[in-house]
Amino acid sequence: MSSIRHLMVNPFDPKTAIFAKHAQHVVLIHFPIALFISAVVFDLIAQWKDRSGLANAAYYNLVGATISTLPVLATGILAWQFQLEGQKLKGILLMHLVLACVSTVLIWLVWWLHFRARRRTLVLPRYRLAVEFLAVGIIALTGHLGGFLSGVNMPG
Secondary structure, eight states, X not given: OHHHHXXXXXXXXXXXXXXXXXXXXXXXXXXXXXXHHHHHHHHHHHHHHTOHHHHHHHHHHHHHHHHHHHHHHHHHHHHHHHHHTTOOOOHHHHHHHHHHHHHHHHHHHHHHHHHHHHHTTOOOOXXXXXXXXXXXXXXXXXXXXXXXXXXXXXXX
């Protein structure tokens, strides 16, 4: 029994959360995903109902999603370095990294489209909705692969 107790980790121990080899990435990734999807929903409703308050909510969610991609990418790369000691990536992990980079570029692109329109007082281009939906799909696929890597999507 004492050996089992020794192997168990206290989930409320700050050292466990801060120094776990991958915990930061797994926790932080939810911020850009949630903020971006919320922004897309707000943007869609703002266009449908012609409500500037929802357009502002969409924009500020995009700002948060865009900024939060930076620590997520950094902690993802650090997790790869710590857990796999920088081994060559292949398979699901390589696909996850490539899709994460594509997702990040799409998030930044959508933010830039909104930023440019706000700065120049232009109407947002209609094609942005297609880019936003594409980004949501790529983000979902990236998260799905990440779930396999973390063990969340494993059978049993």
